[in-house]
């Protein structure tokens with residue numbers, strides 16, 4: 474405006490000096506406009522701890538010791554990185570006061586996160602990817618994604634997210650709620666899980682990739698896989714599986730799209746119980762690198778490949794093993810008791826003289842005592858003496 478008025482008052486005489494001044498004014502004007510643009514566009518919408526990029530639609534607030542989600546995030550944000558902060562509690566309605574309709578990806582990895590309340594992620598209707606890895610979750614509300622009957626979430630990363638393995642029950646409750654119908658990727662690896670609740674995967678009809686590697690799962694016979702109609706890849710590597718039973722094999726076989734099953738690095742026990750699994754393994758082509766699946770016990774079978782096992786050579790411990798063990802322990806107990814008894818009798822025999830003396834002593838003591846008692850009885854029974862004592866009372 475300043476530039477305009479000067480410009481307006483000045484006649485357009487093209488002298489050399491005038492031209493220089495005009496250029497200067499133009500430059501000033503441009504500078505003004507530019508700084509104005511900068512002021513309105515950038516800092517207003519970007520929280521102090523963050524870096525915002527409108528072209529990439531990304532906001533990064535990384536390793537800033539934030540304890541809560543910053544407010545006034547720009548509306549254009551599609552990818553929000555809040556990794557490496559100290560957001561311990563994600564409270565109800567964190568995103569509800571200013572909903573981010575565009576947000577697709579939210580990364581909360583490495584935040585010491587302990588609790589995620591109901592509706593913590595409400596107000597994010599387009600959220601597809603949520604990374605909660607490397608946290609210490611104790612509580613993850615089944616209503617974390619709000620009341621909607623279905624969430625848009627497609628990828629959920631819970632790798633090394635749980636405070637301890639017992640929190641798998643909390644995760645199961647969320648997954649079973651029936652609101653994650655669009656979930657395609659689920660990562661539960663590195664959580665020290667020892668079991669999977671029976672119905673944990675029952676409401677995930679679109680799940681394609683399931684990763685539970687590097688846990689301590691000892692068996693799969695209780696978990697139902699029937700609901701995973703779209704499952705393509707299932708990583709069970711680095712667990713404590715000893716054998717897959719028929720009930721599990723039948724379920725795996727029935728999943729129409731499953732084509733990558735990872736069973737490596739498990740302590741398979743190659744006794745007669747593994748026969749069904751070996752037969753299945755020989756025929757199946759679901760299992761990745763199946764030749765590299767090795768027995769880890771018994772010792773003589775160690776490192777043998779499961780698919781090349783000779784089934785007739787598989788031994789089983791005697792089924793009566795426990796019973797015989799119990800019997801031998803009873804026999805042992807009997808022998809010990811008998812020995813103690815014999816020693817006792819021997820001691821008695823060797824001390825027979827002393828014992829005889831001791832018995833006589835006791836007998837004498839008894840007799841003395843009895844005599845004393847008898848004497849007192851006689852005194853009490855004397856009517857004269859009784860009379861005397863009653864008189865003295867009066």
Ligand SMILES: *[C@@H]1O[C@H](CO)[C@@H](O)[C@H](O)[C@H]1NC(C)=O
Pocket residue numbers: 536537538
């Ligand atoms: C975060 O906190 C740690 C320890 O308290 C400190 O060393 C570090 O400098 C802090 N980082 C920032 C970005 O404030």
Ligand SMILES: *[C@@H]1O[C@H](CO)[C@@H](O)[C@H](O)[C@H]1NC(C)=O
Pocket residue numbers: 556580581582602604
């Ligand atoms: C989230 O951040 C962590 C740590 O920077 C990174 O390893 C991970 O790949 C990110 N996840 C997503 C989905 O971008």
Ligand SMILES: *[C@@H]1O[C@H](CO)[C@@H](O)[C@H](O)[C@H]1NC(C)=O
Pocket residue numbers: 592595619620
């Ligand atoms: C969700 O439902 C609860 C009770 O069922 C209610 O208190 C809450 O306000 C609802 N939230 C929204 C966002 O509708």
Ligand SMILES: *[C@@H]1O[C@H](CO)[C@@H](O)[C@H](O)[C@H]1NC(C)=O
Pocket residue numbers: 623624625626655
């Ligand atoms: C789930 O996915 C389908 C197909 O991709 C989509 O039409 C639907 O809107 C999604 N549901 C939600 C709640 O986003």
Ligand SMILES: *[C@@H]1O[C@H](CO)[C@@H](O)[C@H](O)[C@H]1NC(C)=O
Pocket residue numbers: 611636637638639
């Ligand atoms: C797991 O954490 C809970 C607290 O949420 C605690 O009560 C429980 O004892 C812990 N379990 C183990 C095995 O440490």
Ligand SMILES: *[C@@H]1O[C@H](CO)[C@@H](O)[C@H](O)[C@H]1NC(C)=O
Pocket residue numbers: 633663664665687
């Ligand atoms: C396996 O998970 C544990 C935590 O449960 C972690 O400490 C360890 O580094 C993981 N191992 C690998 C190879 O990722």
Ligand SMILES: *[C@@H]1O[C@H](CO)[C@@H](O)[C@H](O)[C@H]1NC(C)=O
Pocket residue numbers: 668695
């Ligand atoms: C497995 O299921 C059986 C019976 O269905 C039950 O007794 C047992 O406690 C379950 N085990 C686990 C680890 O859930």
Ligand SMILES: *[C@@H]1O[C@H](CO)[C@@H](O)[C@H](O)[C@H]1NC(C)=O
Pocket residue numbers: 686687708709710711735736737738761762
């Ligand atoms: C199976 O998973 C383990 C991790 O548990 C990984 O190291 C290995 O490369 C995977 N095997 C295949 C064939 O992908």
Ligand SMILES: *[C@@H]1O[C@H](CO)[C@@H](O)[C@H](O)[C@H]1NC(C)=O
Pocket residue numbers: 719749
């Ligand atoms: C497992 O299934 C196979 C084939 O269906 C059958 O031959 C075998 O007897 C079954 N094993 C057990 C322990 O039921």
Ligand SMILES: *[C@@H]1O[C@H](CO)[C@@H](O)[C@H](O)[C@H]1NC(C)=O
Pocket residue numbers: 772775776
């Ligand atoms: C099996 O392989 C491991 C590691 O490769 C080795 O330490 C062990 O001695 C092998 N056992 C046998 C019986 O060959």
